[in-house]
Amino acid sequence: EVMMTQSPATLSVSLGEGITLSCRANQSVNTFVAWYQQKPGLAPRLLIYSASTRATDIPARFTGGGSGTEFSLTISGLQSEDFAVYYCHQYNNWPLTFGGGTRVEIK
Amino acid sequence: QVQLIQSGTEVKKPGASVKVSCKASGYIFSNYGVNWVRQAPGQGLEWMGWISTYNDNKNYAPKFQGRVTMTTDTSTSTAYLELGSLTSDDTAVYFCARDHGDPHPHDWGQGTLVAVSS
Numbered sequence: 001e002v003m004m005t006q007s008p009a010t011l012s013v014s015l016g017e018g019i020t021l022s023c024r025a026n027q028s029v030n031t032f033v034a035w036y037q038q039k040p041g042l043a044p045r046l047l048i049y050s051a052s053t054r055a056t057d058i059p060a061r062f063t064g065g066g067s068g069t070e071f072s073l074t075i076s077g078l079q080s081e082d083f084a085v086y087y088c089h090q091y092n093n094w095p096l097t098f099g100g101g102t103r104v105e106i107k
Numbered sequence: 108q109v110q111l112i113q114s115g116t117e118v119k120k121p122g123a124s125v126k127v128s129c130k131a132s133g134y135i136f137s138n139y140g141v142n143w144v145r146q147a148p149g150q151g152l153e154w155m156g157w158i159s160t161y162n163d164n165k166n167y168a169p170k171f172q173g174r175v176t177m178t179t180d181t182s183t184s185t186a187y188l189e190l191g192s193l194t195s196d197d198t199a200v201y202f203c204a205r206d207h208g209d210p211h212p213h214d215w216g217q218g219t220l221v222a223v224s225s
Contacts, residue, residue, distance in 0.1 A: 038152075043217055046212070049211055089211060089212070094166045095156075095167075095169060098154060101151045
């Protein structure tokens with residue numbers, strides 16, 4: 001089973017700041033990585049798939065990158081609606097797996 | 108637009124089974140597979156399995172093998188998740204999610220709370 005490790009667990013940031021979330025796989029997953037945003041009480045929302053392709057209606061301030069075992073999600077100019085939990089996900093190998101999540105909170 | 112509408116909250120006793128439904132609309136059901144993902148209270152996302160709506164192929168997470176069954180009904184564009192031998196550890200919100208040609212969950216249902224309590 002591929003383990004996806006996200007860091008940091010929590011990030012405290014101010015409005016307008018830029019941040020980068022990291023996700024590491026314990027074996028290569030090529031570029032079969034997706035990123036999701038989740039707010040309390042709601043279903044996850046797809047942000048990025050194929051490591052760097054933005055999903056429909058996702059703002060350009062969200063950028064995904066990486067390949068192999070190292071992946072990143074960059075959010076430039078944080079807005080109030082961006083405070084949430086972010087999960088990475090690999091779909092290169094069965095069973096599919098998620099990272100443990102990074103909570104982005106207001107400083 | 109793509110919609111996945113799930114069935115309502117379930118309360119079950121330990122040892123029982125639960126069946127959750129996920130009705131799809133806005134696309135050709137048999138063109139995309141369905142994932143099931145769950146989330147225990149205050150915890151992260153846990154992938155449970157995937158089913159092809161085209162040929163009924165399935166991939167289950169090893170943790171759930173033997174007590175999970177995923178099925179589909181193409182006549183009603185509905186996917187089903189059945190989980191048996193429930194314990195309190197199965198208390199969670201269960202999500203269905205359409206794939207995108209490749210397996211990743213792309214469009215999500217609203218979630219179904221399953222509470223297991225004696």
